[in-house]
Amino acid sequence: MSDLTERQKTILMLVIRDYIETAQPVGSKALVERYHLDLSSATVRNELSALDEMGYLRQPHTSAGRVPSEEGYRFFVSQMMHQAELPEAVQHTITHQFYQARPDVEQWMTLAASVLAHQSQGVSMVTAPHAEQARFKHVELICTQGRQVLMVMVMAGGEVSQQILTLAEPVSQERLSLTAARLNGLLAGLAVDAISKLPARSDALDQDILTLIIQEMRRSAESDFGNIYTDGLTNVLSDPEFAESDDARRTLRLFEERSILQDLLSRSTTGSMVGGLQVLIGGEGGWEELRQCSMVLARYGVPGLATGMLGVLGPMRMSYAKAIPTVRFVAGLLSDLVNDTIAGE
Amino acid sequence: MSDLTERQKTILMLVIRDYIETAQPVGSKALVERYHLDLSSATVRNELSALDEMGYLRQPHTSAGRVPSEEGYRFFVSQMMHQAELPEAVQHTITHQFYQARPDVEQWMTLAASVLAHQSQGVSMVTAPHAEQARFKHVELICTQGRQVLMVMVMAGGEVSQQILTLAEPVSQERLSLTAARLNGLLAGLAVDAISKLPARSDALDQDILTLIIQEMRRSAESDFGNIYTDGLTNVLSDPEFAESDDARRTLRLFEERSILQDLLSRSTTGSMVGGLQVLIGGEGGWEELRQCSMVLARYGVPGLATGMLGVLGPMRMSYAKAIPTVRFVAGLLSDLVNDTIAGE
DNA sequence: TTTTAGCACTCTCAATTCGAGAGTGCTAAA
DNA sequence: TTTAGCACTCTCGAATTGAGAGTGCTAAAA
Numbered sequence: 001m002s003d004l005t006e007r008q009k010t011i012l013m014l015v016i017r018d019y020i021e022t023a024q025p026v027g028s029k030a031l032v033e034r035y036h037l038d039l040s041s042a043t044v045r046n047e048l049s050a051l052d053e054m055g056y057l058r059q060p061h062t063s064a065g066r067v068p069s070e071e072g073y074r075f076f077v078s079q080m081m082h083q084a085e086l087p088e089a090v091q092h093t094i095t096h097q098f099y100q101a102r103p104d105v106e107q108w109m110t111l112a113a114s115v116l117a118h119q120s121q122g123v124s125m126v127t128a129p130h131a132e133q134a135r136f137k138h139v140e141l142i143c144t145q146g147r148q149v150l151m152v153m154v155m156a157g158g159e160v161s162q163q164i165l166t167l168a169e170p171v172s173q174e175r176l177s178l179t180a181a182r183l184n185g186l187l188a189g190l191a192v193d194a195i196s197k198l199p200a201r202s203d204a205l206d207q208d209i210l211t212l213i214i215q216e217m218r219r220s221a222e223s224d225f226g227n228i229y230t231d232g233l234t235n236v237l238s239d240p241e242f243a244e245s246d247d248a249r250r251t252l253r254l255f256e257e258r259s260i261l262q263d264l265l266s267r268s269t270t271g272s273m274v275g276g277l278q279v280l281i282g283g284e285g286g287w288e289e290l291r292q293c294s295m296v297l298a299r300y301g302v303p304g305l306a307t308g309m310l311g312v313l314g315p316m317r318m319s320y321a322k323a324i325p326t327v328r329f330v331a332g333l334l335s336d337l338v339n340d341t342i343a344g345e
Numbered sequence: 346m347s348d349l350t351e352r353q354k355t356i357l358m359l360v361i362r363d364y365i366e367t368a369q370p371v372g373s374k375a376l377v378e379r380y381h382l383d384l385s386s387a388t389v390r391n392e393l394s395a396l397d398e399m400g401y402l403r404q405p406h407t408s409a410g411r412v413p414s415e416e417g418y419r420f421f422v423s424q425m426m427h428q429a430e431l432p433e434a435v436q437h438t439i440t441h442q443f444y445q446a447r448p449d450v451e452q453w454m455t456l457a458a459s460v461l462a463h464q465s466q467g468v469s470m471v472t473a474p475h476a477e478q479a480r481f482k483h484v485e486l487i488c489t490q491g492r493q494v495l496m497v498m499v500m501a502g503g504e505v506s507q508q509i510l511t512l513a514e515p516v517s518q519e520r521l522s523l524t525a526a527r528l529n530g531l532l533a534g535l536a537v538d539a540i541s542k543l544p545a546r547s548d549a550l551d552q553d554i555l556t557l558i559i560q561e562m563r564r565s566a567e568s569d570f571g572n573i574y575t576d577g578l579t580n581v582l583s584d585p586e587f588a589e590s591d592d593a594r595r596t597l598r599l600f601e602e603r604s605i606l607q608d609l610l611s612r613s614t615t616g617s618m619v620g621g622l623q624v625l626i627g628g629e630g631g632w633e634e635l636r637q638c639s640m641v642l643a644r645y646g647v648p649g650l651a652t653g654m655l656g657v658l659g660p661m662r663m664s665y666a667k668a669i670p671t672v673r674f675v676a677g678l679l680s681d682l683v684n685d686t687i688a689g690e
Numbered sequence: 691t692t693t694t695a696g697c698a699c700t701c702t703c704a705a706t707t708c709g710a711g712a713g714t715g716c717t718a719a720a
Numbered sequence: 721t722t723t724a725g726c727a728c729t730c731t732c733g734a735a736t737t738g739a740g741a742g743t744g745c746t747a748a749a750a
Contacts, residue, residue: 025713027712027713027714028713028714029712029713030712030713039722039723040722040723040724041713041723042715042722042723042724042725043721043722043723045713045714045715046715046722048714049714049715059713059714061729061730061731062713062714062729062730063712063713063714063715063728063729063730063731064712064713064714064729064730064731065712065713065714102508103508103509103510103511104507104508104509105509137487137489138487140485140487140497142482142483142485142499144482144499144503144686145686148685148686150499150503150505152485152497152505154487154489154495158489158495158509160495160497160507162449162505163447163448163449164448164449164450164503164686165448166448231601232601233578233597233601234594234597234598234601237593237594237597238594248582249579249582249583252578252579252582253579256576256577256578256579340493341489341490341493341509370742372741372742372743373742373743374741374742375741375742384693384694385693385694385695386694386742387693387694387695387696387744388692388693388694390742390743390744391693391744393743394743394744404742404743405702406700406701406702407700407701407742407743408699408700408701408702408741408742408743408744409700409701409702409741409742409743410741410742410743
């Protein structure tokens with residue numbers, strides 16, 4: 001890693017920067033000209049050859065320019081990871097947008113996805129905050145018509161789930177409210193384990209609803225994430241690496257199959273983790289379809305109480321210089337919002 | 346229109362059917378061979394020439410096969426519109442899936458989008474049912490923490506909206522429940538117009554919440570649709586007409602800009618409406634980007650109470666034979682579900 | 691009068707060729 | 721250790737070409 005001379009580091013960084021911009025293999029002469037290096041192309045050529053041998057660069061074919069290898073990108077990212085900061089003006093704009101939006105988790109997620117996609121010019125993904133060990137907070141039963149009842153359940157972390165029930169026979173709103181009130185008193189603050197150990201209720205309706213609540217809590221606990229919000233799908237289509245062939249299609253299909261995305265995000269605790277961020281380069285995620293892609297991921301929220309993931313996906317030569325600080329900043333912003341919502345003042 | 350001889354109709358239908366399958370201009374000789382016509386290619390050639398002159402077919406260039414014009418597709422659709430029915434087996438599968446899903450509007454919408462996309466091999470879009478003149482049904486106020494309050498509002502049509510409020514100072518759950526109870530008694534069954542004419546409440550909290558309710562109802566009434574659910578985006582990428590160039594990208598961008606989709610759907614009351622279905626061929630929708638596309642749309646739900654839209658988009662040579670019956674069937678299914686939810690038993 | 695066979699003509703598309711341009715590695719001199 | 725010079729390699733776009741498919745027209749057959 002550090003067996004690189006200063007000059008080699010400089011040249012490597014320049015090659016990668018250039019390739020990220022132009023998507024073209026970069027040669028010795030072009031490099032010297034474009035960056036006004038105080039070296040001849042022949043010297044650079046020797047260094048390129050050395051970097052090639054060490055595995056940081058590759059040649060698509062004999063006598064073409066050099067292209068970064070996965071190893072090269074890793075070096076690049078590790079170098080720029082620390083310095084990168086989002087410009088203040090951009091930070092303000094984004095913060096402003098969030099405080100302007102309606103105070104609603106769904107709005108925030110959509111907005112986060114939009115911001116990430118626009119800033120990084122990649123595909124963004126954001127999952128709603130989710131508590132591993134959800135504690136019950138409140139239930140409401142609202143009679144919509146006849147035997148149809150709307151059940152709204154709120155978790156301590158702020159998660160809300162709603163469901164339409166069909167009862168065996170019509171029940172008055174009064175009775176529903178009483179049942180809800182009894183259950184609220186009984187269950188407040190309990191986790192699903194504790195709730196399921198409770199003795200059966202004598203009232204049949206109470207018992208039915210209780211069963212449903214347990215069911216719903218189990219279901220929600222099982223899935224690591226609820227909805228996944230994405231944006232910027234079209235960005236990836238404009239990248240030249242996806243211009244031809246059906247690579248683009250196969251990649252996009254990953255995003256339509258939400259289950260795949262879930263798996264991808266939940267598995268991504270592996271990989272190099274720097275400053276709370278995780279950068280997966282090339283096939284590191286383990287998905288064949290994403291061999292040409294990189295991802296910048298981060299977890300946000302309050303550990304143990306409610307956390308979610310967010311990140312950006314792009315071609316391997318994505319603009320890390322934009323993606324990394326943006327992901328870091330938005331993760332911080334969402335963490336603050338979650339914190340405000342959960343912890344109050 | 347009916348100045349076509351029987352033979353011309355047959356040939357026209359065959360040409361279009363063939364072109365929809367192969368996406369290749371179809372010539373006289375191929376036509377005779379593939380469908381074992383009892384005619385010589387020369388005769389067919391004359392007929393093709395006639396159909397060309399009448400505007401039903403077009404030649405991409407001299408001495409290539411024929412390709413259907415928009416007029417041709419219109420004829421094709423009007424011919425097959427009536428006969429098309431979804432196979433019973435498929436109907437059963439779909440119905441089964443719906444009754445298997447969790448009874449929740451969001452689930453239904455997602456499922457409908459998925460079914461439409463898979464069956465038609467196009468891009469699907471579904472909007473949630475929405476009442477033009479929403480009447481208030483119920484409100485709940487749940488204290489999440491400190492000054493944070495979750496407001497859940499239910500409309501008569503079954504629409505639910507939730508919102509996080511931050512009050513000026515902490516309020517106990519008891520007081521919130523009382524406020525909710527008072528407002529529920531006062532507002533039940535009223536439309537937004539009636540509510541906004543009500544005299545101001547003496548209690549400050551009551552008044553604040555009332556204002557928010559009106560605001561929220563106005564907002565919901567303004568937008569023709571809420572969320573738009575889509576699926577099958579990748580289907581359109583595999584169509585040969587989108588293989589090259591960035592046409593595909595521009596089309597997909599329409600689907601990321603939800604506001605455009607909304608406009609598109611709300612404007613589509615024009616166009617030929619047959620059997621409750623609307624088929625827009627080529628640029629009929631008025632969007633330049635969709636000049637190469639067709640759409641099959643339908644409205645579902647209970648008119649006046651709660652309706653939504655659903656449909657399928659594909660290339661002009663999409664499989665109408667699948668898309669039309671599928672859209673019709675799913676529209677019927679969703680109408681039944683909405684009906685059940687609203688009208689009870 | 692309608693259908694068909696035959697023929698000359700047109701146009702596209704895929705394969706091929708070819709030369710310019712960019713890049714490399716190596717060697718010998720600075 | 722760096723640089724200039726040179727021969728060599730490989731890609732890419734432009735131009736060329738020939739096969740194939742399709743057409744329209746005319747004259748003969750039904």
